[in-house]
Amino acid sequence: MRQRLREYSQGLPWLFKKLAGHIITEVDRGVTQEQLVRQSLNVELLFESDLAQLTPAEQQALRAIARAAPVSVVELDDAIPSEVLESLLHQRLVVQVGERLDTYWDTFRDFLNTGRVAIEDSYVVRYAPLGAGKLLRVVIAADGDIAVPDAAARLNTSATVVFNYARELRLFGVLAAEANRIVVEADIWSAENREEAIRTKVAQALRRHKMHTLTFELMPQGGVLPIAAFAHALREQFPAVEAKADSWFSYARSFCQWMEYADIVQLRPDGIVKASEDGSASRTRLLSGAMPVRLRSAFPGANPGPALQLLRHLACPESAERPSRNGRSAGVRDLSLLGAVELDERDRIVLADRLLVVDGEVDAERLRTRVLRQRGMREAFAALDAEPASPPMQLGQAHRAVLGANWVDSTTLSVGKYIRAWARACGVTTVLRPDPPRDPGTQSLWSTEGSGSQ
Secondary structure (H helix, E strand, O other): OHHHHHHHHOOOHHHHHHHHHHHHHHHHOOOOHHHHHHOHHHHHHHHHHHHHOOOHHHHHHHHHHHHHOOEEOHHHOOOOOHHHHHHHHHOOOEEEEOOEEEEOOHHHHHHHHHOOOOOOEOOOOOOOHHHHHHHHHHHHHOOOEEEHHHHHHHHOOOHHHHHHHHHHHHHOOOEEOOOOEEEEOHHHHOOOOHHHHHHHHHHHHHHOEHHHHHHHHHOOOOOOEOHHHHHHHHHHHOOOOOOOHHHHHHHHHHHHHHHHHOOOEEEEOOEEEEOOOOOOOOOOOOOOOEOOOOOOOOOOOOOOHHHHHHHHHHHOOOOOOOOOHHHHHHHHHHHHHHOOEEEOOOOOEEEOOHHHEEOOEEOHHHHHHHHOOOOOHHHHHHHHHHOOOOOHHHHHHHHHHHHOOOOOHHHHHHHHHHHHHHHHHOOOOOOOOOOOOOOOOOOOOOOOOOOOOO
C-alpha cells in the first residue's frame, strides 16, 4: 500500500496527503488494503466525492477548465466569475502555474472530460513467471488453497520468498487476497482450462499497465526493442522506486517474460518484438512448468541425437535408454526452446506433447512444426529444400545473419552442421556435396599406383 501510494502520488506531498486521507476513509468503511490495491486506490470514488461538495456553478466552471486545460487566466475572466474561480483554487481542485490554470491531477482532468478513470497501473513487476509457476503448481496440488508456511515447506524456501512469488499473481488477479494463505481465485479454479484462464487474467492486467503503453511507444515499427533500453525507460517511469542498475534490468526482463506469457510480445536474443499474430509462437506455461531457458539462447545448440534419445526415453523409459549426462543437458536445452518438454508438479521433466513419440519413434512432421517456430529455421529448411547439398558453413553464416549473432567461424560451422542434422531429423533430405573433380595427373597422398609398394 505504501508503494502504491508513493507511485500514484508521484512524490508530490499535497497529492499524497489527499490520497492518504481518501485511503483512511475507505479503510474506515471496511475496504481492505488488498481490495484498494486491486481497484487502483478507487480514485473514482474520490473524484465523485470532490464533485459532490461543489455547487452547480462550480462544477460547470471546473469542467470548462478541464476541457481547455492548461488554459490562460485571461481567457477565463469573462467565462468564470472570479468568486467561483477563487473557490476552486481554495479547494485545490484547480491549480495555477504561472498564468495558466489546470486541474490538480491529470487523471482528475480525464475523469471530468470522459466520465471515467483512465488510470493505468504502475506497480513494478519484480519476479519472473518461473517462480510464480512453481508456487501455482504447489497451490493447485493443494486444491487451490494452502497456508504460506506449508507452501514454503513444499518449495523448501522461506515465507518471504512465497510472499514475493505471490505478489505479482495477486496484482494480476490470479490469487485472492487472503491473510497468510495462498488461494486461487474462484473463477480460475472453476475454469475448464485453468492455464488459459490465468493467461487471460495476466494479459488483461498487463494491458492496463503503463509500461504496456510505453513498450509499444519505444518499439520501432516492425523492429526490436532491446531489454537494456526498456530497463532504462522503466527506471525513469518509477522515480520513487529505489533500485540498483542491475535490479532495473532484472525487473525489465521479468516484465518482458510476463508479456511474452500473455502473448503480447516475443522474446528474442536481441530484445522483444510484437507477438506474432499467426499463433506460431511457442508459449510459456505456468501450471505445467515450462522449462527455464536462458534469455539469450539460440536454436540449435547441439546435434539432435541426445534430444531425440531423451524424447524416446521420456515416452518409453522402460525400453529406451536415457542419454549421457552431457548429452542430456544439451538435449534438455534444445527441447526446452522447442517447448517439447516441461516440468510436472514434482518438477520432473516430462513430454509436453505425447504425440511427439509414437511406437517408440519420434514423429518427424510433428517435430518439424516445432522446429520451424524457431528464428531462422524456416529459412534454413527452405534453403535445404532448394539445395540439399548446401554446405554447413553457408547455412551457419545465413543463420548467424538472421539472429544477429557474433559467432566465430568455428561456431558458425558447428551451427550449420547442427541445422543439417536437425533438418534430417525432421524429414528434410540432405546430401553430401560432391568432391570437386580432381586432375587425373594429380596423385593422391595415399595412392600406391606406380609406387612399387606391396
